Amino acid sequence: MENKQLEEKLNKLGSNKEPFLFIISYDLKEFYVEKLSKLPSNIKYKLNAKHTSKIKHKTTLLKEPISFVAYKKKFDFLQEQIKMGNSYLLNLTAKTKIKTEYSLDEIYDKVHSKFKLRFKKDNSNFVCFSPERFIEIKKNKIYTHPMKGTIDSSIPNAQAKILGDIKEMAEHTMVVDLLRNDLSIVASKVRVDKFRYCEKINAGDKKLLQISSKISGHLEENWHEKIGTILASLLPAGSITGTPKKKTIEILEEVEDYNRDFYTGVFGVYDGKSLDSSVMIRFIEEQVGVLYYKSGGGITSDSKVNLEYEELQDKIYLPF
Template structure:
């Protein structure tokens, strides 16, 4: 086993600091940090895959270098690998804790996950964190007297965390950390694929949606598809994420894994909001076009997207929706104008917005006001969601929900798109498309395929497959 000298030194430093803690301290939790003397060349999801302790959490903010020139300049300022639980809140307790952070003197970073319907929010603080910030690595322990995790986190198909993990002392937990940082090959044995809805049913759903639009029931609805890939053996979510990460760019990256056979992944391009103090950044991201390896052709595809009537209409509805919602949060909203957001295989229309928040506005109020936007539900939202409840043939659960990193001074929340749920030997891949009056069902189906292209290509390579057939 190879062990990073820097990581080994960091573990030794934390153990020494833990021994020096005052036994009479009244603090329920102390955060102890070691700066690693050597920057380890590691894939953090790959490192997490090697660990024995659950839950495992990975979060990375978005790199914005692939945006149009006017939207470049941001860099990924944090990448976090988390293990175990020092604190967890669920349901109303999670919402209340989120609301209490704004204006507090709390300096800890917590991690948020919620469903599309926002009925199962989870807010978690890991016991162990390996952080990469501005090129430097930190190893951190959120030291607690005893972390009682049993039954604390509720996910669909959730496997309770073994009690021995909850009972581990911080010193013992550090001793369990693996220094093995190489990522093994991905081994997926594909068996079959089922789409919900299938291609024919998708055409019918798009037809029903357009009929409702013609009847002026709503102007837009975002229909989603669940692609179920069945494998011959269990797939590890963190290992899948470590390989998937290599083929994506300009996105938020989030993995939450509660056991070796259950995990959720999102590599999402879409920011819901970023709050820094009392300042809020959000964006309307909608409308999709393919990309090309040829630079001139890629530029032409982008210009066509900017001029396309259907995509412009779809995007404008999202802009109007967010502006209306910001009205209850701020009186001062600045707009940067429309541009292109480019990813590896596809590109989107983007419209950044910035606002100064009213006094007393907390993260829970922002989240409740903005989510779901017209980019993931439709417009008007209530009627569009009623249509989805009646017609969509699966529950979205974590897909199109929210995830992010929250703190008193800064919070960043993304929409959980480009997502996968892994349960034992099944990989569920999710994708969606905005339906407006000008939509073509087959073109939208092709867009769904492009949005899950990265994980499908991984499966193709593992099994030496030609493109996996869609069962219409």
């Protein structure tokens, strides 16, 4: 999935040490890149913001999710692909029609999240409040923090249960291995600095434990001139596709029957010295006056369809 125009534009801005915002769709076909000095006021973002896992306000979302029968059909198809050896992990996503009393602008202002973005331009109108960093580059080192695995923190011994779950362990290990290999394309001395640690996330009417790992590598001093090349080499993100990446993307394209667009793409900022970015999950988009919340989860051979269907809906929330 290449976009030479995007790659060249980012490389040029980086070469000039010009600070900019970038927003890239899942398939790299759509993108928005603008110098920070020229960024319009209606495009808002926050990166690596301090946030709380405390629930301050309970918010009800009316959801009209994909039916269990329709979801199971997709799930079963993916299980067949796994049995045939075409993939080992696939991140199946769907879009859910929702109703809420809040506008997208109000949601952006109210949500507590590490990374958030409000974007409205041309045919794209969405808000994203993601807990997941994509890559961070500082002092010639590149870092990525894949997230894979969630559990309701109110479940007794939740942390011990998810860290000891064989299916969750296998899924997370596959993503870490994929991201480590991806990072090796652009960096040297790639290593896993921290494997499977827990973070608490405010999920509206409940708290979730999210499992992450930290991977790092060394870049050449002229990495500023290669920002576009680095991003193009790593996208789409491994945590929202699967492994092996190329074949898994083809399978997901066949089974998901909707366009992810900017959902599960990335956004970030280069400030002239360092770069930080986020995977665009926890995503609400407006289409012809209707709101859709896009969500998903990783499917492996050990996955249980009822639990995955439940997780798809658990991830539909507003962290106020």
